[in-house]
Amino acid sequence: MTAEPLDRPVLDYLTFVDYAIRKTSDELPEVDPVAMRMCLTLHRLTSTLVYDWESTVHRPRGFSWAGFRVLFALWNAGPLEAKRVAQLSGMSRAAVSALVNTLERDGLVSRQQAEHDRRAVLLDLTEAGREAISSTFTEHNKREQAWANALTPTERNVLIGLLEKLATSPAATEAKRRF
Known part of the structure; x- marks a missing residue:
């Protein structure tokens, strides 16, 4: 196994998003970096939430x-x-x-x-x-x-509204038809 190249930054779970967006945008200029950031961030947050719940609540209860x-x-x-x-x-x-x-x-x-x-x-x-x-x-x-608790009550309501808007979007409707 070889070490990571010296010119590559040390990446962690969140900084990888910035790095991946920069690298992908350089390779594929037609990519929408904002859409990519939104989806990568949402996916990573969801994965982190599930890991947190599973490791602190669910697995300890079997x-x-x-x-x-x-x-x-x-x-x-x-x-x-x-x-x-x-x-x-x-x-x-x-x-x-x-x-x-x-x-x-x-x-x-x-x-x-x-x-x-x-x-x-x-x-x-x-x-x-x-x-x-x-x-x-x-x-x-x-x-x-x-x-x-990381968000104010107003921020929570805005986020809920935005997530519900995504969940009822044409792309979500199309994806749900495949379930």
């Missing part, structure tokens, strides 16, 4: 981020068919199916035949699942508050 998302969807909207859990959690049906096997084995989720369609299976939380997700979410929200 959950993965994906497992938490399934439990959260069922806690708020269940009982649900697996395909609806997949839609609400932003996961594939296959991922939900595999996760439900584990969550059921751990006594957190139950399956029952749907009355409206004998082929359909409804997923729901067990009492242990309800207790687990409610106590976990209380801790999860404490971390959310720690992150939100």
Whole structure:
């Protein structure tokens, strides 16, 4: 393994964004550096948030981020068919199916035949699942508050509005059709 070239700056998780934008813009002048910065920064922040929640809240309680998302969807909207859990959690049906096997084995989720369609299976939380997700979410929200406290209430509302605008944009609508 060779060392990094001496003329390259020492990069970290955030300074890499500046470096990547400069380098990409030099190589591909048609690239929109502002759009690139927005998306890279948003992706990096999202990854950092998920890592923080998973490492400080979810893993210590025996959950993965994906497992938490399934439990959260069922806690708020269940009982649900697996395909609806997949839609609400932003996961594939296959991922939900595999996760439900584990969550059921751990006594957190139950399956029952749907009355409206004998082929359909409804997923729901067990009492242990309800207790687990409610106590976990209380801790999860404490971390959310720690992150939100970096902004004023006005800044939070502006950011929420901007994120919701992105989430309902034509590009987002197009992407959601592929789920």
